[in-house]
Structure formats: structure tokens, C-alpha cells
Amino acid sequence: xxxxxxxxxxxxxxxxxxxxxxxxxxxxxxxxxxxxxxxxxxxxxxxxxxxxxxxxxxxxxxxxxxxxxxxxxxxxxxxxxxxxxxxxxxxxxxxxxxxxxxxxxxxxxxxxxxxxxxxxxxx
Numbered sequence: 001x002x003x004x005x006x007x008x009x010x011x012x013x014x015x016x017x018x019x020x021x022x023x024x025x026x027x028x029x030x031x032x033x034x035x036x037x038x039x040x041x042x043x044x045x046x047x048x049x050x051x052x053x054x055x056x057x058x059x060x061x062x063x064x065x066x067x068x069x070x071x072x073x074x075x076x077x078x079x080x081x082x083x084x085x086x087x088x089x090x091x092x093x094x095x096x097x098x099x100x101x102x103x104x105x106x107x108x109x110x111x112x113x114x115x116x117x118x119x120x121x122x123x
Contacts, residue, residue: 024086026086027084038064038086047059049099066115092123
């Protein structure tokens, strides 16, 4: 049963998708490649990366927030993996990656309805 909190999150996310959502094609490389079309909300995150010479560098990732229940590869709801990539509406390719020792993705909420995926443009 949905709580008021999870219902509020779902409604808020749908509003964000209506206002700023974009289409992405998420792909897991393999034999064969597995892909899913997702309607995602773009964003950015800042990460601190400590270089080997102890210099701290601020790095930004391009993020996409997607519904976890729509993250389906090979007919099963699954989770992102480093090495996966996405292509955006403009044809640019972005690779999912760990940044600054942080994981490549995380749930955005306690009810695990939404995933925030961290990408870097690679093509």
C-alpha cells in the first residue's frame, strides 16, 4: 500500500518529467546488447575528487533520474552497472561511472522508487 509520502514523490516526479523530461536509451553492452527507452529528468551533481598529489578537484556529472520500476532489461527490473551507457535525444553518448569514490547510481528516496544515475559524456 502506498503511503502519502511515496504518493507525493510519485506525483512530484511526474510533474518534473512533464516539465523537463527527456527521452534516453539506456544500454547494457553484451552479447546481445540490452536496451530500454526511458523518460528521464536530467540534472547535475558535484563530486570532490582527491588527486594523487592531494589536490581536491570538483567534478560534475550529468545525472538522470528515472523510475526504478521502468528500469527493465531482458524482461526483468534490474539495477544499473558501471559500463552501461545511454544515448540522449541529441545523439550524445554518456557512460555510467563512479565519480570521486561515490557509486555510479543511488536511490533518491527511502521507498526506492527512483534512481539517480551519474554519467559522463563520452561520445
